[in-house]
Amino acid sequence: MANDIQKTKKASLSTQGYRGTRDFFPEDQRLKKYVYAKIHTVMHSFGYEEYNGPIVEHLELYAAKSSEEIVREQLYSFKDKGERTLAIRPEMTPTLARMIASKQRELTRPIRWYSIPTCMRFERPQRGRLREFDQLNVDLFGGIPLDEDVEIILTAIEVLKSVGATDEQFTVKVNHRGIINAFLDHNLSISKDIIPQLLRLLDKRDKISSEVFHTECKKLELDDKKIESLEVFLNSSIEEIIQILKENSLDAIELKKRIDILKELTNSQCVKFSPDIMRGFDYYTGMVFEVFDNHPDNNRALFGGGRYDNLVGAFGGDELPGIGYGMGDVAILNFMESHNLTPKLKKETDVCVLRFSENDRLDSLKISTILRNYQIKVEAPIVQSKFGKQIQNAEKSGAKAVVFRGNDELQNNLFAVKWLHSGEQETFAIEKSGYEQFIKKLKNI
Amino acid sequence: MANDIQKTKKASLSTQGYRGTRDFFPEDQRLKKYVYAKIHTVMHSFGYEEYNGPIVEHLELYAAKSSEEIVREQLYSFKDKGERTLAIRPEMTPTLARMIASKQRELTRPIRWYSIPTCMRFERPQRGRLREFDQLNVDLFGGIPLDEDVEIILTAIEVLKSVGATDEQFTVKVNHRGIINAFLDHNLSISKDIIPQLLRLLDKRDKISSEVFHTECKKLELDDKKIESLEVFLNSSIEEIIQILKENSLDAIELKKRIDILKELTNSQCVKFSPDIMRGFDYYTGMVFEVFDNHPDNNRALFGGGRYDNLVGAFGGDELPGIGYGMGDVAILNFMESHNLTPKLKKETDVCVLRFSENDRLDSLKISTILRNYQIKVEAPIVQSKFGKQIQNAEKSGAKAVVFRGNDELQNNLFAVKWLHSGEQETFAIEKSGYEQFIKKLKNI
Known part of the structure; x- marks a missing residue:
């Protein structure tokens, strides 16, 4: 390594940055600042306060709080010169949890917090995904779940509208983990051990063919009849699902309340029930949602979030249920591009x-x-x-x-x-x- | 390591972040945003445009562009999962140089750029110095040196004034590397090999006793007479120095022009000639300056900068002379605290x-x-x-x-x-x- 450096010192240095990172020249930075100014305005209009934390944390924090995929495959971890093992933050939630836990008794409820941290994950760079990205994190704790769930989705909708989006350009697909759990448990009698694997399979259903889905279901010991019931279920409306689940439909009834309120408040159809929205993380325990771009050229999940019950438990704190989401800057910039919402911003000298x-x-x-x-x-x-x-x-x-x-x-x-x-x-x-x-x-x- | 993680997962996690980093709770973040809003306003009022770059770069970039002290002792470097050696940015200038070099021909001159990147250095945390910090970087290229030097110092003064400082609360000490070089070379006939070591010694003169300074000077082969001349020189006004240097006083005459203009524009004595301001980095080639807090409890250098001639040379680009400075957020926050300039900012719900x-x-x-x-x-x-x-x-x-x-x-x-x-x-x-x-x-x- 020392030799490599010596050589580079004499030869001409590359002007390329590390793959998956971005240089923000003034015109790029202006656009980013324009979007962030909109986000700040929306968040303040809902009474959310900005916070921030370190770009590195002790590795233990992520080992305890992040998903296995992140910890094993995507973490930039290293030792400092004092042999402490650290990692560059791959997501903000572990830091949020640590900060909340450190002042849990002092903080006034409800807690409405947001942040736009820079994060890094070792991934293959592709459209909508880079190794270094900023991610709007919005979280809400200490209220009534129904109110919190409605509010958090409203903030997400308003962020998109603030950059010029209309209701028709995106869909907020909502689901409740309890709905699919109740169906798998009570209606299909799937054993509890298999449910997590099946949920992961459902999460990637739109990325695989129907045949592969069938094969994988069979590997998880679902027979043809169960697979058919599952597919019918996944194509049902929330009202039908309430019928299907009968006495186990409590979560579905609760979710319907949220959808109805959001329909009335937004005066639109942009919030839709979608029983196959799972969200990758294991810690979501209630409503989950994902926002999709409706543009045919960019028809993909932009971002999402959900409800969790025990953010600060790992720190020995009291249970603190809440809901939150994370929206990457790359996702919103792509969304704006696909809908021609990117403004041409000039330097503003007078x-x-x-x-x-x-x-x-x-x-x-x-x-x-x-x-x-x-x-x-x-x-x-x-x-x-x-x-x-x-x-x-x-x-x-x-x-x-x-x-x-x-x-x-x-x-x-x-x-x-x-x-x-x-x-x-x-x-x-x-x-x-x-x-x-x-x-x-x-x-x- | 794997075992350690396992253990932590079960025990209660610490709510402490990594030493030398900060958690910004909403009240802290409000203060930071208040200061940054002031900085943005000042920079825009001078026509400067914001840019930003990645928080990690290839190690080679810092090896080529940063000081030896940074590279050897302060860098957080590591390999990614693809075996590329990276480092978290310890300073912004190498990224700035890389970005400018990559578009050198396209960029309209003059280039007035600023950024407030987060940086990390492995140092012992102490007052005014943390391991993770933000640093305002302001740089100016492509103009007449005299105009550039005056403007860059004006921006620094206006940043301090924007948070409420008065001219009496700080001093901008300016020097020119050519002045001390001319004196050491022509008046004292110090050999060129020794000059860099002597400059480093002068740089730390205010942190060591007069005796230690003498001893160290003697180690560098200065006899008593030369040491005396040097000390007289270091206590001279710019006018006296112009006399002392005679035909070698060109840089001193140039520096005097800058000081005179700044006195007239600021209508104050806050800009002062100070022949012992060296600045740590080896790459400064012209005027250098350091801003000092005049408060008796915080009487220290807050930040500084200077002129460099060859920012992009390592990339095989054309010479691009410029001037810039870097101001840590910790420095300005401490300055505000020592002068009672820290506002009490409340949440702003209507x-x-x-x-x-x-x-x-x-x-x-x-x-x-x-x-x-x-x-x-x-x-x-x-x-x-x-x-x-x-x-x-x-x-x-x-x-x-x-x-x-x-x-x-x-x-x-x-x-x-x-x-x-x-x-x-x-x-x-x-x-x-x-x-x-x-x-x-x-x-x-």
Whole structure:
């Protein structure tokens, strides 16, 4: 390794970053900040508060709280120079659990928290999936499950709407783990040992063929009749399922309440019951949901979440039931792209101050400073070039006006303004009233 | 290791994060966001654009671009599951260099970029220094050095002022590497081999005693006379130094121009010449600066930066001279604390909607939704509790008003508002005009 480094030091370094990570040039960063600003606004409108935590944690935290798949296959883990084993966070929930557990008694309920942490997972990079990503995490604890479940889905819908989506462009598929559990247990009499494997199989049903699904079901000791019942069940409405489950339909009745409220509040059909939504993680214990992009070119699960009962149990804390979801930035950026919702954002300079010689440096800097004191975004000249070239640069910066002082203006205590949208030019007195007149005009463009 | 994990899984997990990292609970995050919002505003007011890059890079990048101290002692490096050697970023400049090099021909000059990346270094945690920190990076390329140097220092001053600092609370100490180099070379005839070691010694002069400084100087073959000359030099004003260096005073004359302009623009003495400011990194080639906290309890360097000539050379790109600085979030937060500039920031909910039974759930949710559509921050009820308790919770949330519907209001198509600042109560029609009247009053509080 030491040799490799030595070699690279002399040869020319690669400008490529690590595979599955992204460089955010200003135009990319502007887009990300635009989306995040929308998210912050939505979350605050529901009374959620932002938190954050470390990008590395002790490996033990993830070993205890993350899924086996993450821990075994996707973790970036390593030892620090003091031999402590750490890992870069693959998800936020373990940190959230640790933080909540550390102050469980002090925190005012309900707890409405969100975060947009950067996470890393060792995966094969592909559309919608990178090794480094940001993930909006929204969690809610300490209330009545029905209210919490409705609210958390509303926030997810509003996040999508905030970037311009309409109800028709996405579907929120909801399910309750208890529904399928009741059916498998009471109606099909599947043994409890097999249920977790069967749930995992159902989770990937839309990615495999009907034949493979059958074969795999048979491996789990389901006969043809049970497979048929299962398939009928999976194609039933929530009302039909309540009938099928009879006295075991409590969870289905509860889920129907959520769907009905959400239909009424959103005045749309974007929330749908879908009995095959499982969610990968083992810790969900109640309602689960997944948001799908309805666009034919991007018809996939964008993100999802669900209810869990025992977030902080591993820390010896009291049970704290809650609900949450995680939405990757890659998913929402892809969604926006597929629906033509990506805005073209330009640099937002207001004014460029020009300069023509070494002698007017101080003068141009003073003007720049005064304008900034009025909260104007000003680019001061740091190159000397011809008037035309400086105008061109100002146009690239998105400036509305350029400000300069020629000989006339210098002699008469004025400054000149050229408005870039019209090409018109005018002068203002180089004193408080002149600056204020200029700024008033500038703000009206 | 596997055994350790197994054990932890069963025992109770620690709620402590990794040493030298921080948990940002909502109140901490609010403060951080407050400071970052100020920074964003200042940077945009100077026309700087935000960028960002990956939190890990190939180790080679840091091996080539970071200081030896960082690479050997402070790097969190590791192999991914595909045997590529990576490191968590200890600083942003190598990523900046890589990104600029990858698009060097396309980028419009001047390049005004900033970023606030999270970085990690394995260091002993202490006041002002953690293992995980955010660092504002501000860089400027493609202009005239004099203009660039002045502008970059102005941005640093404005960042401090934006959080409430006055000119008297900090000092920007500036120096030019060429000044001390010229003196050591021409006036003291120190051999070129020894100069780097001597610069490092000067860099830590304020942390060691005068005796140790003498002893170390002698080890570097300086006799008593030379040490005396050096000490006189280090206590000279920029004007005196221009005299001392005579025909080799070009860099000193250039630096004086910067100091004079900054004095005039800031109308203060906060920028001072200081010939012993070296900056740790070897790559600075021109003006360097360090910002000091003037508070007696926190009298230390907060952050600094300087001019470099060849940021992208290692990538085979053209020379691109520029100037930049890095300011840790810990430094600015400590600075604010020592000067009592830390604001008390509360949660910013506008309205809490109340609920008294299972029956008014949908009603309260509808009101919440309508108010949010008017950009009001609304907490919907997710618990059912007594009126008094709900009012208490609303007060904790910082709400200005609570909204509810009792029997009277239900019968008369009204909603009731209790203003929390006065305790007064009034009703509005549950229709567009009623909501708008309410919101108008709310915004005037």
